[in-house]
Amino acid sequence: MKLALKVTEVEQLSPLVKRFRFEDPKGASLPVFSGGAHITVDMPEEDAIRRNSYSLISDPYDGTGYEIAVRREDRGRGGSLYMHTKVAEGDDITVSLPSNLFQLDLRAKKHVLIGGGIGITPFLSQLKQLEMEQKPFELHYAARSREEAAGLKLLQEAAHIHVHISEEGARMDLGAILDGQPMGTHVYTCGPDGLITAVADQTARLGWPKTAVHSEAFTAPPPGEPFEVVIASTGQTVTVKADQSLLEALEAAKVEIDSSCRGGACGRCHTKVTACDGRILHNDHWLSEGERAAQQDIMPCMSRFKGTRLELDL
Amino acid sequence: MPNTEFSPSIDSRPTYAGLSSQGAAPAIMVADAAGAAALIDLATADASVMDHAHVILVAKAPDMAARLTDLGPKALHEAPDFEAATPLVSQLLDSAKMGTQLYLAGSEGLMGHVSALATTAGMPLEAIQMEHRGSIARRMQCVHCKGITEDVTTDPFTCSHCGLTLFVRDHFSRRLGVFQGVCVDAETPGVVPETVEIRA
Amino acid sequence: MTMQFNDETFRGDYSYFNSPAAVKRFPFPFDQDSYMYSVNIEQHPGGPKGSPFEFAFDVDEHYVAEMKDREITLAGDPMRCQSLPHMELAGWDLLELIMVSKARDYPELFKLTRDGNDWHWVNKPLGIEKRFTFLDPTTLPCGPMEYITRQAQGDFALLHEREGNLWLDAGMITSQADWSLDFDVGMNFFEWHAPVPKARKMGVFDKALKFLLAVGQDQSYRRLNWTMTVNPRLDTSPENYHKWGPEKRTVTPENVGKKQFLRVELQTFWRLPRSNALAFPIRCYLANLEDIASQPKWGRRLHRVLRDIDPDLAEYKGFAVNQKYIVDYLSQFDDGAETSPGIFPD
Numbered sequence: 070m071k072l073a074l075k076v077t078e079v080e081q082l083s084p085l086v087k088r089f090r091f092e093d094p095k096g097a098s099l100p101v102f103s104g105g106a107h108i109t110v111d112m113p114e115e116d117a118i119r120r121n122s123y124s125l126i127s128d129p130y131d132g133t134g135y136e137i138a139v140r141r142e143d144r145g146r147g148g149s150l151y152m153h154t155k156v157a158e159g160d161d162i163t164v165s166l167p168s169n170l171f172q173l174d175l176r177a178k179k180h181v182l183i184g185g186g187i188g189i190t191p192f193l194s195q196l197k198q199l200e201m202e203q204k205p206f207e208l209h210y211a212a213r214s215r216e217e218a219a220g221l222k223l224l225q226e227a228a229h230i231h232v233h234i235s236e237e238g239a240r241m242d243l244g245a246i247l248d249g250q251p252m253g254t255h256v257y258t259c260g261p262d263g264l265i266t267a268v269a270d271q272t273a274r275l276g277w278p279k280t281a282v283h284s285e286a287f288t289a290p291p292p293g294e295p296f297e298v299v300i301a302s303t304g305q306t307v308t309v310k311a312d313q314s315l316l317e318a319l320e321a322a323k324v325e326i327d328s329s330c331r332g333g334a335c336g337r338c339h340t341k342v343t344a345c346d347g348r349i350l351h352n353d354h355w356l357s358e359g360e361r362a363a364q365q366d367i368m369p370c371m372s373r374f375k376g377t378r379l380e381l382d383l
Numbered sequence: 384m385p386n387t388e389f390s391p392s393i394d395s396r397p398t399y400a401g402l403s404s405q406g407a408a409p410a411i412m413v414a415d416a417a418g419a420a421a422l423i424d425l426a427t428a429d430a431s432v433m434d435h436a437h438v439i440l441v442a443k444a445p446d447m448a449a450r451l452t453d454l455g456p457k458a459l460h461e462a463p464d465f466e467a468a469t470p471l472v473s474q475l476l477d478s479a480k481m482g483t484q485l486y487l488a489g490s491e492g493l494m495g496h497v498s499a500l501a502t503t504a505g506m507p508l509e510a511i512q513m514e515h516r517g518s519i520a521r522r523m524q525c526v527h528c529k530g531i532t533e534d535v536t537t538d539p540f541t542c543s544h545c546g547l548t549l550f551v552r553d554h555f556s557r558r559l560g561v562f563q564g565v566c567v568d569a570e571t572p573g574v575v576p577e578t579v580e581i582r583a
Numbered sequence: 584m585t586m587q588f589n590d591e592t593f594r595g596d597y598s599y600f601n602s603p604a605a606v607k608r609f610p611f612p613f614d615q616d617s618y619m620y621s622v623n624i625e626q627h628p629g630g631p632k633g634s635p636f637e638f639a640f641d642v643d644e645h646y647v648a649e650m651k652d653r654e655i656t657l658a659g660d661p662m663r664c665q666s667l668p669h670m671e672l673a674g675w676d677l678l679e680l681i682m683v684s685k686a687r688d689y690p691e692l693f694k695l696t697r698d699g700n701d702w703h704w705v706n707k708p709l710g711i712e713k714r715f716t717f718l719d720p721t722t723l724p725c726g727p728m729e730y731i732t733r734q735a736q737g738d739f740a741l742l743h744e745r746e747g748n749l750w751l752d753a754g755m756i757t758s759q760a761d762w763s764l765d766f767d768v769g770m771n772f773f774e775w776h777a778p779v780p781k782a783r784k785m786g787v788f789d790k791a792l793k794f795l796l797a798v799g800q801d802q803s804y805r806r807l808n809w810t811m812t813v814n815p816r817l818d819t820s821p822e823n824y825h826k827w828g829p830e831k832r833t834v835t836p837e838n839v840g841k842k843q844f845l846r847v848e849l850q851t852f853w854r855l856p857r858s859n860a861l862a863f864p865i866r867c868y869l870a871n872l873e874d875i876a877s878q879p880k881w882g883r884r885l886h887r888v889l890r891d892i893d894p895d896l897a898e899y900k901g902f903a904v905n906q907k908y909i910v911d912y913l914s915q916f917d918d919g920a921e922t923s924p925g926i927f928p929d
Contacts, residue, residue, distance in 0.1 A: 103859040168799050174745055277481050279509065280509055329797070552778070554778050558770075
């Protein structure tokens with residue numbers, strides 16, 4: 070099921086980040102959602118549809134509209150550029166229903182949210198949920214400069230919201246943030262891989278159990294060289310263009326495949342490889358190191374291929 | 384006597400991996416008289432594990448208390464039974480910080496009881512280490528009257544509250560820290576299978 | 584459409600009955616002449632007009648009597664309804680889902696008027712009219728899950744998602760096939776199902792969990808499960824096993840057609856929006872062998888299914904002790920003719 074919406078607001082939050090608001094054309098209420106949820110946006114161009122997932126940043130219980138913030142990636146495969154250059158107020162836009170791979174653990178006695186750069190986005194909806202639920206939390210937002218910190222316009226000033234601007238010498242000190250948190254605290258990180266790893270390392274040093282440490286490294290599929298795959302059941306050959314993901318190419322070729330997050334995190338498009346002569350370029354966060362090395366599994370939403378033959382069990 | 388090895392069972396039956404030191408981290412340790420030996424083994428392997436440890440001995444065992452004191456914990460607390468120990472354990476858990484380790488050793492009843500308190504306080508299960516020592520007697524809850532019978536060693540057994548004859552299931556509730564007992568002759572009152580000893 | 588509600592009981596004199604119309608719409612669970620564990624999942628709601636699949640939450644002639652029976656069970660054992668503290672939001676989600684669905688699907692029975700969070704709910708069959716503030720628990724007489732499930736047929740489990748698993752952290756369970764909410768609340772998917780024989784080895788639960796975790800807000804699903812119950816009893820709980828257990832041994836060749844019931848669970852799966860929890864309603868339908876055999880296709884088929892079933896399953900489903908009487912009785916309706924595909928009567 071998809072939602073056919075209208076773009077009702079576009080706002081430049083920072084030189085690289087724009088905020089978009091989508092509403093039902095007839096003013097109908099949209100399904101509410103949970104903090105940390107995302108939607109997938111359809112970006113039709115010529116003969117293909119590109120799809121990227123973006124965290125919802127609006128109030129989760131407010132059905133009057135959905136809002137997302139998109140950072141322009143000039144070296145991406147074109148999804149964010151499409152949003153920045155081709156989407157304007159008044160346009161039609163098709164999105165999925167909300168889905169959540171980064172929900173709050175509502176059992177937590179306290180929530181510590183750590184966002185780096187554009188990784189602030191899932192926390193904006195979570196903040197609203199935590200405020201409504203009146204749950205103890207603290208938010209830490211790290212950015213290089215005040216100019217780049219798009220989230221500043223969307224965050225209110227409050228004692229438990231901390232902004233760390235590294236250019237101003239206020240680097241985020243994870244040790245100080247995480248040490249001495251009360252039993253039952255959960256920590257959530259979204260941002261660059263380096264930040265997620267740093268939080269994982271710090272919590273491990275402090276003896277935190279892994280189940281209290283959550284992260285989301287949502288990235289759009291990277292572009293790359295074109296390649297071909299063969300569908301085992303039909304023998305059909307599918308060509309994946311440079312600016313297309315394997316999943317998008319399969320969808321365009323009408324090959325039946327399940328999917329959800331389109332960011333290598335949910336596992337829905339997990340596909341078995343029946344023949345591989347070459348190297349799979351794994352870009353997902355789903356497969357284990359062992360599975361990557363074995364080259365018998367691929368996540369088509371994120372990963373690509375370099376070699377002579379890749380046959381998929383589809 | 385090492386950690387008891389139980390025969391493989393259903394997914395809800397807890398298993399106990401044994402204690403291994405997480406170093407000189409803040410720790411809460413709870414043991415009965417048999418379990419105290421596991422704490423002694425733990426400290427023998429790594430003496431620093433006691434540096435920031437509150438040790439709660441749930442037993443009237445002055446000899447064991449003396450031996451535990453010799454290990455140099457931050458504090459040793461003695462309680463005659465669960466009920467007496469519960470407020471202290473709860474208080475320690477509620478004021479604990481993330482990174483605090485919980486070590487439990489002894490009977491399934493003791494470990495079930497304390498791990499239920501700990502998860503309520505927000506401690507994830509994976510932060511709890513357990514080692515089974517001593518009796519394999521079970522803490523059983525009657526599914527009919529909800530009464531708990533301690534130290535059950537036979538199957539079937541008689542509910543100490545409602546008097547029904549119950550068979551011993553491996554189904555275990557971590558929230559309650561008990562195994563489930565179900566009426567063995569519900570369909571054919573009076574027809575009861577032969578009583579056998581519970582095995583590990 | 585006006586609905587008549589039966590004056591009937593699910594205990595004591597067991598005056599429960601199905602009208603001819605109720606028999607015709609009974610969710611007969613067998614789509615072929617044999618049975619083994621299967622996935623049999625379909626999208627929900629959706630189905631023939633008048634069938635129990637047509638609407639999100641089926642309301643039928645047993646509604647009022649079932650709600651009375653739930654009240655009796657809860658009065659005797661309040662622990663049949665439990666919600667761990669973090670599940671209140673999921674309770675509101677469920678309340679909204681049920682109220683909105685029922686008011687939309689049965690406008691002559693239920694009415695919901697919403698002005699922001701000021702809600703006005705009218706339940707005509709149960710004579711309830713209530714104004715309350717959505718998401719404010721102080722405006723309801725009990726928690727939101729309990730409030731709405733005292734007005735909705737079937738059991739309800741609310742599952743919390745974390746650590747790649749689903750945790751049974753809340754439920755209203757008064758018509759269960761022999762499992763205890765009080766004991767199982769707080770368990771994960773595998774622990775909760777641990778007592779079910781064989782299935783884990785067959786990988787049934789791994790597949791089921793994977794499917795459930797992938798259920799999204801955009802689509803709900805259903806499946807049918809079944810067992811056999813002696814007497815039309817909803818409360819076949821382990822708590823009261825010593826009370827209803829002896830009844831299982833009262834079946835005779837003379838009374839089996841009336842006393843032996845096919846018990847069908849219509850299980851549905853819903854992703855709840857605010858809590859991201861899963862709702863797992865388990866609606867129970869009862870029809871005795873006489874009712875079933877009144878539809879020639881069903882009589883033939885049930886005979887073949889129960890005659891040829893794996894003995895372990897007959898044991899697990901709890902009817903092995905009465906299997907001979909059941910099969911002998913049903914054999915008179917089986918003339919050997921072929922049966923048509925699908926579950927609906929001819």
